[in-house]
Amino acid sequence: MEELFAPGHRGCAGCGAAIAARLILKGAGKDIIAVSPTGCLEVISSPYPQSSWGVPWIHSLFENAAAVASGVEAALRALGREDEAKVLAIAGDGGTIDIGFGVLSGMLERGHDVTYICYDNEAYMNTGIQRSGSTPYGASTTTSPAGKISFGEDRPKKNAPAIAAAHGIPYVATASIAYPKDVIKKVKKAVEIEGPKYLQIHAPCCTGWGFDSSRTIEIGRLAVETALFPIYEMQNGKITSVKKIKRKPVEEYLKVQRRFRHLFEKEGGEEEIKKIQEIADGNAEQFGLDL
Amino acid sequence: MKIMEGSHAVAEAVKACRPHVISAYPITPQTHIVEEISRMVADGELACEYIRVESEHSAMSVCVGASATGARTYTATTSQGMALMHEVLFNAAGLRLPIVMTAVNRALSAPINIWDDQQDAISQRDTGWIQLHAEDSQEASDMIIQAYRIAEDHDVLLPVMIGMDGFILTHVYEPVELCPQEKVDEFLPLYEPTQYLTPKNPLTFGPIVDPSMYMEFRYMIHEAMGRAKKKIMNVASEFRDKFGRYYGGLIDTYEAEDAEVLILAMGSVIGTIKDAIDELRADGKKVGLVKVRCYRPFPAEAILEAAKDAKAIAVLDKNISLGHEGALYTDVKSVLYNKGPLALGFILGLGGRDITKSTIENIVAKAQKAIESGRVEEESEFVDLDQEVL
Amino acid sequence: MKLSIGAVTEPGSTRINKTGSWRTFKPIIDVEACVGCGMCSMFCPEGVVYEVEDKYTIDYDYCKGCGVCAHECPSGAIEMVIEEK
Ligand SMILES: Cc1ncc(C[n+]2csc(CCOP(=O)(O)OP(=O)(O)O)c2C)c(N)n1
Numbered sequence: 125m126e127e128l129f130a131p132g133h134r135g136c137a138g139c140g141a142a143i144a145a146r147l148i149l150k151g152a153g154k155d156i157i158a159v160s161p162t163g164c165l166e167v168i169s170s171p172y173p174q175s176s177w178g179v180p181w182i183h184s185l186f187e188n189a190a191a192v193a194s195g196v197e198a199a200l201r202a203l204g205r206e207d208e209a210k211v212l213a214i215a216g217d218g219g220t221i222d223i224g225f226g227v228l229s230g231m232l233e234r235g236h237d238v239t240y241i242c243y244d245n246e247a248y249m250n251t252g253i254q255r256s257g258s259t260p261y262g263a264s265t266t267t268s269p270a271g272k273i274s275f276g277e278d279r280p281k282k283n284a285p286a287i288a289a290a291h292g293i294p295y296v297a298t299a300s301i302a303y304p305k306d307v308i309k310k311v312k313k314a315v316e317i318e319g320p321k322y323l324q325i326h327a328p329c330c331t332g333w334g335f336d337s338s339r340t341i342e343i344g345r346l347a348v349e350t351a352l353f354p355i356y357e358m359q360n361g362k363i364t365s366v367k368k369i370k371r372k373p374v375e376e377y378l379k380v381q382r383r384f385r386h387l388f389e390k391e392g393g394e395e396e397i398k399k400i401q402e403i404a405d406g407n408a409e410q411f412g413l414d415l
Numbered sequence: 416m417k418i419m420e421g422s423h424a425v426a427e428a429v430k431a432c433r434p435h436v437i438s439a440y441p442i443t444p445q446t447h448i449v450e451e452i453s454r455m456v457a458d459g460e461l462a463c464e465y466i467r468v469e470s471e472h473s474a475m476s477v478c479v480g481a482s483a484t485g486a487r488t489y490t491a492t493t494s495q496g497m498a499l500m501h502e503v504l505f506n507a508a509g510l511r512l513p514i515v516m517t518a519v520n521r522a523l524s525a526p527i528n529i530w531d532d533q534q535d536a537i538s539q540r541d542t543g544w545i546q547l548h549a550e551d552s553q554e555a556s557d558m559i560i561q562a563y564r565i566a567e568d569h570d571v572l573l574p575v576m577i578g579m580d581g582f583i584l585t586h587v588y589e590p591v592e593l594c595p596q597e598k599v600d601e602f603l604p605l606y607e608p609t610q611y612l613t614p615k616n617p618l619t620f621g622p623i624v625d626p627s628m629y630m631e632f633r634y635m636i637h638e639a640m641g642r643a644k645k646k647i648m649n650v651a652s653e654f655r656d657k658f659g660r661y662y663g664g665l666i667d668t669y670e671a672e673d674a675e676v677l678i679l680a681m682g683s684v685i686g687t688i689k690d691a692i693d694e695l696r697a698d699g700k701k702v703g704l705v706k707v708r709c710y711r712p713f714p715a716e717a718i719l720e721a722a723k724d725a726k727a728i729a730v731l732d733k734n735i736s737l738g739h740e741g742a743l744y745t746d747v748k749s750v751l752y753n754k755g756p757l758a759l760g761f762i763l764g765l766g767g768r769d770i771t772k773s774t775i776e777n778i779v780a781k782a783q784k785a786i787e788s789g790r791v792e793e794e795s796e797f798v799d800l801d802q803e804v805l
Numbered sequence: 806m807k808l809s810i811g812a813v814t815e816p817g818s819t820r821i822n823k824t825g826s827w828r829t830f831k832p833i834i835d836v837e838a839c840v841g842c843g844m845c846s847m848f849c850p851e852g853v854v855y856e857v858e859d860k861y862t863i864d865y866d867y868c869k870g871c872g873v874c875a876h877e878c879p880s881g882a883i884e885m886v887i888e889e890k
């Protein structure tokens with residue numbers, strides 16, 4: 125199959141966002157127009173005069189991908205070119221879940237035929253690993269550092285898929301780059317559904333999370349297997365599929381990442397790990413993840 | 416001729432330009448424009464995608480996406496909305512997208528104030544947008560049609576905003592001549608983008624540019640601004656030939672030829688100034704006007720030419736660069752540096768404060784005093800300040 | 806090169822940037838052990854592991870040596886060796 129995300133990009137060796145981009149384009153095909161906000165994927169893929177994108181692609185600003193995508197989609201309709209391309213947004217968690225959240229809400233509410241995909245690396249990587257609304261509880265970032273009295277991020281990860289679903293949109297799904305066929309299948313399905321779609325794809329970042337570049341996929345898999353990143357689909361507000369797992373304790377996921385190291389080294393860390401286990405238990409219960 | 420509200424005259428012109436995508440967010444006193452456009456869409460009079468966004472930032476972002484896809488786009492805003500758009504305005508210009516916007520003029524908060532001044536548009540000066548200012552409803556309407564011709568020209572490819580004083584023009588009923596659709600279609604051909612988002616030619620828009628080339632891209636916008644000057648003048652003349660109305664090119668003048676005192680201003684205050692000049696001329700005072708139609712690109716050559724034989728020029732600013740002076744005044748002084756007349760700056764009309772004929776007469780008197788003494792005593796001053804409450 | 810209006814640029818043009826020079830470790834595929842499952846190709850962040858007649862081969866012009874392919878190969882057919890420069 126033709127590679128629509130070209131090599132030569134500036135992503136770190138082992139970059140999960142680059143893997144996500146490749147898989148997304150495999151699912152969506154070449155007859156699309158893609159919009160990305162500012163962030164790692166944008167920066168690594170478009171150093172002028174070069175571009176990794178084999179599909180028409182536009183970057184405007186950090187918070188407006190959903191509005192730019194709305195404009196692209198509206199233009200295609202107004203120009204009678206709606207059969208020419210499906211519209212995608214491919215955006216980081218910061219651009220999606222924080223600064224662009226109101227903009228995304230507007231796009232979902234207005235019913236644009238756009239597939240909005242958040243590649244979730246759980247912090248602002250492009251600017252140096254600062255926390256985002258998608259940073260999980262207990263993770264140390266450069267703006268929520270573990271310190272003498274801090275255990276890192278002190279708020280749970282924002283449940284963006286649930287909020288997207290609350291807009292009454294036809295399709296919401298989560299996926300992980302560790303399950304590439306699932307990503308491709310869901311993207312393919314999403315672009316075929318008419319109306320606004322929201323996908324959140326877990327995309328581990330070796331540089332920001334602190335693990336060896338070879339382990340990007342393994343870490344992604346562990347997030348799913350510990351129930352910290354549940355994989356499911358929602359159609360018209362109802363959960364229609366869930367990836368069942370043989371559950372592992374959260375330590376297995378936490379201990380292999382530098383961002384959680386303090387939980388194992390600092391006094392009181394055990395308590396924090398317990399809280400994270402509770403989050404995982406809650407996910408397992410809510411989605412019926414356990415095999 | 417029809418008696419209609421200024422906002423409706425603008426909406427009619429927008430309709431005649433057949434935009435593909437309109438996106439806007441309501442804010443006083445821009446509301447009547449977007450409400451009228453909404454009505455046109457609801458009644459099936461205007462076939463376009465009208466995107467009702469959740470903010471002005473998104474309104475401009477929708478225009479960016481649509482314009483990059485090859486659509487003709489329109490939006491309108493004012494004041495807080497324009498400030499919220501600020502970031503996207505830079506982006507639209509840098510991407511070289513010929514978006515057209517009505518920049519209804521209104522003061523900025525705090526304190527919140529919904530009335531007219533031009534601080535909002537002036538504060539967008541360096542965004543890379545061509546900035547025109549209308550004197551009356553007729554011009555605000557006609558400028559829409561001219562603006563698309565200018566913006567979409569392949570030698571220009573820059574967005575255009577049209578300043579229109581809030582309430583004073585947007586909400587006032589005036590006789591307006593609308594441009595017949597067939598003539599607009601002849602004057603304004605379909606937008607032909609040089610490059611747009613399509614899988615048929617999958618280009619990348621908006622890449623990151625490093626220090627080795629960024630300056631050159633800024634220079635290219637600057638050059639396009641320069642080319643726009645001629646285009647703006649040509650389009651104004653072509654418009655006159657087609658529709659019989661002319662408002663000047665980059666600037667217009669009134670009684671300026673033999674004037675000793677020139678008043679330089681932009682926007683709706685021009686009408687008041689002309690009335691004052693008529694009276695002053697009747698008293699034998701040699702007073703004239705330079706109306707700035709185009710604020711960016713700044714018509715330096717035209718202003719110098721118009722002002723070179725005057726003895727004093729009084730610059731009226733409905734804005735202030737706080738801590739310095741009015742923005743127009745700074746520009747005019749830089750143009751006249753070491754040449755031409757004495758220049759005096761006046762800050763007035765902020766937040767909807769009335770500018771009357773007597774205000775203008777007082778300004779002219781001050782300019783005459785400067786001529787007599789051969790020097791400017793107070794470079795920049797606030798006009799009609801209520802000292803009692805300070 | 807003349808600059809384009811609005812910095813618009815050509816598709817797939819990062820290909821001129823040969824990221825193979827970043828490599829410290831080099832993946833070597835043992836074609837005998839390779840079962841042709843294609844997971845390496847699916848996961849490679851650079852998209853430079855290609856199928857050639859049911860087996861896989863790496864374009865070293867771009868391979869950054871991240872080791873994902875070797876780590877994920879279910880039959881252990883890829884070995885990371887120190888890059889000789
Ligand atoms: C308005 C604005 N605020 C802040 C920034 C700085 N900024 C650029 S990218 C970024 C973080 C991107 O994070 P995310 O969306 O998660 O993408 P990632 O880099 O993690 O892939 C920030 C804070 C900006 N470009 N614009």
Ligand code: SF4
Nearest residue numbers: 135136139164329331
């Ligand atoms: S910091 Fe993370 S997301 Fe950014 S390029 Fe490196 S691995 Fe990819």
Ligand code: SF4
Nearest residue numbers: 849868869871872874
């Ligand atoms: S080492 Fe990394 S970059 Fe090289 S082929 Fe394997 S997965 Fe691709």
Ligand SMILES: [Mg+2]
Nearest residue numbers: 216217245247
């Ligand atoms: Mg991120």
